[in-house]
Amino acid sequence: MTAGILIQIARVFAVLSLVSIGGANAVLPEIRRQIVDVQGWMNDGVFANLFAISNAAPGPNIILVSLIGWQLAGLAGLLVATLAIMIPSCSLAFFVGRAVNRWSETRWIALLKEGLIPVTLGLILASGVSMMRTADHDALTLAISLATAIFVVFSRRNPLWAIAAGTCISIAALHFGLMA
Template sequence: MSAVPADDERAKIPPLTLFRAFMSIGLSGFGGVLPFARRELVDRRNWMTDTEFAEMLGVAQVLPGPNIINISVWFGTKHAGALGAIAAFTGLCGVPLVMLIAIATLYGRYAGAPRVGAAVDGMASAAAGLIIGTGITLFRRAKPNYRSSAVLALVFVAAAFLRVPLLLIIAVAAPLGVFAAGKRA
């Protein structure tokens, strides 16, 4: 794996290249593309580091809208301005949108078939596994201190077991995470 390019080199990603990269991401996942985005942007293209990806994801999670769309727009803007944002967003959503319309039409017709239900359940499990795997990978590579790990544990317990509303989790965990990261720096 080659080193991550300097910031000035990364700023020169043409919109068509952004479109193709995000189209590849959009076509890679079913039920969630975050793991594929990380692999494409960090491992394959070396456009950002794991830390940069984790930071961008952290901000994307507190913004309204789907995380991957927030990342595509932010990343595209950062590297090619407004045209880059449009290219990344369109690449991510364009072809999958056409496929979604076709699949939704078929699903509407065959939703009652037992095999269709089983297939949907299987895809949901696979998507959850990919998200968990990406989280574990980011956690390992970030090498968080004990304060950051404690915030992670609190968020996990609050969301998974206590069913605390997401907005309340964000309102409490965001300042705690900033405090934990500030102590680390």
């Protein structure tokens, strides 16, 4: 393993860290674009698998970045990717937090807070759409994704029911040869 790949990992994730308002899921489309399209470090299938593992595991959504680092350069890659995605955004949050506390009564701080809410929600919605494009390769998987989204948005039930139903449908489809 060369230091070159570690420097590239650090550069990619440090830049993404500074725009990750709302966490790693908010910049997921750009993470995928950088990792798959720009750098060519992995294909969509591997990326989707790492995304699924990171979301199945307990803990913060930043685990995806750690898994990407691990996939690319082992333990050193994991450490570099994790620190690169965390240090810039944590430092920025610390200093911005101090400024917000200092000037919290001003109108422009209130407007800034209100303006960031729709930006963050839009980024997270774009992440979901991006992952659907990456993971859904046929009509059945697209239908499962859309049904899950509708269930979660319009139901007050636990999302685990949607996960269980989607899993059962996928298993049945595989059994009957409806999915590859």
